[in-house]
Amino acid sequence: MVEKVQQLGQFTLEIFEKLxxxxxxxxxxxxxxxxxLARPRLIIAQLHSVGVRTVLIIxxxxxxxxxxxGLQGYTTLSDFGxxxxxxVMVAASLVRELGPVVTGLLFAGRAGSALTAEIGLMKATEQLSGMEMMAVDPVRRIITPxxxxxxxxxxxxxALFSMVGVLGGHLVGVGLLGVDDGAYWSQMQAKIDFNEDILNGIIKSVVFGFIATWIALFEGYDAIPTSEGVSRATTNTVVISSLAILGxxxxxxxLMFGDI
Amino acid sequence: MQITRTTEIMVGLFVAAGIVAIFFMAMQVSNLGGLNDKEGYKVTARFENSGGLKVKSPVTVAGVRVGRVASIHFDNETYESVVEITIASEFNTLPTDSSAGIYTAGLLGEQYIGLEPGGDEEFLKGGDEIQLTQSALVLEEIIGQFLFSKAEGE
Known part of the structure; x- marks a missing residue:
């Protein structure tokens, strides 16, 4: 019994320690x-591996x-004429929710796990300690970019995800199911507000990017430097960042749409 | 990692595509490409009943959107609904005796204000009040009146 309580306490302390x-x-x-920022080439290299390589899946x-x-919305909406x-339906759901959230989840899975594995392996092969030996701060040289x-x-x-999604909805709705082209765009433009919908969606995606990258980099940096430790860190990255993004x-x- | 020219071009393309996407959403998906609702003049109209009208509902003349509803208040003394509407400044030739009515777009659509231009030679400007108004049609009231007149007729 006492042992169980001790374990619980230790577990809680470990969580706070990690936080x-x-x-x-x-x-x-x-x-x-x-x-x-004074050395933008460092960022460009990372933009390539984090951003460009994620574009296709997005x-x-x-x-x-x-x-x-487009397909599901049409089936339901046509019941009501x-x-x-x-x-409106396609654009609102993409811009407000699906765009930032699904991109965040895919980003955590595609780019986040790669970041964790890369940094975890750097740690396991003592490249990070090597940098410290040469008086180079590995956090600033490796992590910050x-x-x-x-x-x-x-x-x-x-933004790319939402744009392609709206075009995909157009493809099915207008191209396949015969919704009027003008109505598709004009109703969308009448109902979607730039400040309220699009700006809030962009704010969401910035926050998710912050969370997913932070978790991925920390898990890699904090990984136990063994092959098992790196694999566990990679799993942690995907699980924790997905949960964090949804929460x-x-x-x-x-806060944005709930009128609370 | 070695930065080659291809890498730089790819990153450039990526950033450009992202900016194009944001621009696309601003202009094509949202209302930013259309009327700018901030610039315009405000007029008020009093309705006996403003029905399902909401802030930001469209205001149209001859079916063309010229503005939006800015606010809806209740007047404690006259028991009327005071609707403030913003009309884009480019539509500054509406006669002062124009009338405003609340209509419904389609059977189940949202409600909007339709302005009917009058014949006066003076034009509406900021702070004016539209005198001639027609309230929203409330479906229950119409059905009630219809049943009532039916019963009277028999």
Missing amino acids: GRSTFFLWHTLTGMMEV IVSGLFIGMVL AEQSLG RFLAGFISMPLLA VDFILTA
Whole structure:
């Protein structure tokens, strides 16, 4: 019995310890920002591996999700004779929710896991300690550029996702099911507000990018330097960032659209 | 990692595509490409019943949107609904005796204000009040009146 309570206490302490360590880590990463901004080539290399390589999966899934929304929305809306509102439905669900959230999840799975594995392996092969030996701060040289790249990529990826999704909905709704082209766009433009919908969607994607990159980098940096440790860290990245994104999304949605 | 020219071009394309996407959403998906509702003049209209009218509902003349509803208040003394509407400044030639009515787009659609231009030579400007108004049609009231007149007729 006492042992169980001890275990519980230890588990709780470990969580707080990790949270504290990750906050210090974030602080360390952010304070290095100025030095890295002075050397933009470091960020460009990371933008390529974090952003450019994620574009394909984002575009393909955005297209399919938009097409499914068009198909499902049409079936339901035509029951009420409101097929004309298909554009609003597709655009609102993409811009407000699906764009940022699905992009965040895909980003955590595609880019986040790669970041964790890369940094975890750097740690396991003692490249990070090697840098410290040469008086190079590994956090500022390795972590900060990756953090900035993730932070910049996410809103761009989410915007791409939403755009492709809206076009996918147009493809199915207008091209296949015969919704009027003018109604699709004009109803959308009448109902979607730039400040309220699109700006809030961009804010969401920035926040998710921050969370997903932070978790991925910290898990990699904090990994136990063995092959098992790195594999566990990679799993942790995907699980924790997916949960964090969904949880934070609820809070953000309640703040932005909930009128609470 | 070695940065080659291809990498740089790819990153450039990626950033450009992202910015194009944001621009697309601003202009094509949202209302930013259309009327700018911030610039315009405000007029008020009093309705006996403003029905399902909401803030941001469209205001149209001859079916063309010229503005939006800015606010809806209740007047404690006259028991009327005071609707403030913003009309884009480019539509500044509406006669002062124009009338406003609340209509419904389609059977189940949202409600909007339709302005009917009058014949006066003076034009509406900021702060004016539209005198001639027609309230929203409330379906239950119409059905009630219809049943009542039926019963009277028999």
